[in-house]
Amino acid sequence: MDNIENIDENSRYSCNVPNHCKEKNTYVYDNKSGLNIGDRAPDFFANTTFGECKLSDYRGKWLVLFCHPGDHTPVCTTEFISFSKYFKEFKKRNCELLGLSIDNMNSHLSWVYDIYKSTGIKIPFPIIDDRHCKIAKMYNMMSKDDETTIRSVYIICPNGNIRAILQYPASLGRNIGEILRMVDALQEADVNKVATPANWIPGNPTISLLPKNQAEMLEKADNMEEYNCLDWYLCFNKPMLNK
Numbered sequence: 001m002d003n004i005e006n007i008d009e010n011s012r013y014s015c016n017v018p019n020h021c022k023e024k025n026t027y028v029y030d031n032k033s034g035l036n037i038g039d040r041a042p043d044f045f046a047n048t049t050f051g052e053c054k055l056s057d058y059r060g061k062w063l064v065l066f067c068h069p070g071d072h073t074p075v076c077t078t079e080f081i082s083f084s085k086y087f088k089e090f091k092k093r094n095c096e097l098l099g100l101s102i103d104n105m106n107s108h109l110s111w112v113y114d115i116y117k118s119t120g121i122k123i124p125f126p127i128i129d130d131r132h133c134k135i136a137k138m139y140n141m142m143s144k145d146d147e148t149t150i151r152s153v154y155i156i157c158p159n160g161n162i163r164a165i166l167q168y169p170a171s172l173g174r175n176i177g178e179i180l181r182m183v184d185a186l187q188e189a190d191v192n193k194v195a196t197p198a199n200w201i202p203g204n205p206t207i208s209l210l211p212k213n214q215a216e217m218l219e220k221a222d223n224m225e226e227y228n229c230l231d232w233y234l235c236f237n238k239p240m241l242n243k
Helices: 074-092 105-119 134-138 176-192 214-222
Strands: 045-048 051-054 062-067 095-101 127-129 151-156 162-168 229-231 234-237
Touching: 062 176, 074 095, 074 105, 074 176, 105 127, 151 176, 162 176
Parallel strands: 062 095, 095 127
Antiparallel strands: 045 051, 045 127, 062 151, 151 162, 229 234
């Protein structure tokens, strides 16, 4: 058994965790530079509020894996309510949600019940019990002082690769609509081999990929109106993927 220190009643509200999460563990993902976009998402086995699962169970679907600093905290509660309201929209996109914190299962269950009592909302996605910080450290989700998890988001595509990484401080609640927009943009790029401009939303024009050679560059440069270009490297397409 790990030597777990006693935690006072207020610890769950301040997001403090036992010192065993600060210790170096042999199961930490061995990548000193951290995980990067394009890397294969490391598999793991976890206990969640919906039962046991593995990351590889989500193969074939998009996945938003995200962590929060602590249960029974105000900003995290607003995020979970918002994730729940957007849940059906993620599902429409073949995308699942998987939450995580280093609180234990009793804390998770108590918190989701509090949300249900206060709002009538049943959290429709699982939350990982990562009390030993195994997954949080594997995915570089811990704060600098190892006191808690930050607000990390990993968007993982159906083949298991990491496609986007977001990190927020504890004081900043996430924009769930923006995370959904990122899933839309990644899917649009994959299906139609395009890029998406600033502030893109489904239904807006996309951007053609850069020319691969001089001949393609000259073709666009000489026919900018036909290709709907502002310059040879910035040409717009009509939207093709409808949500």
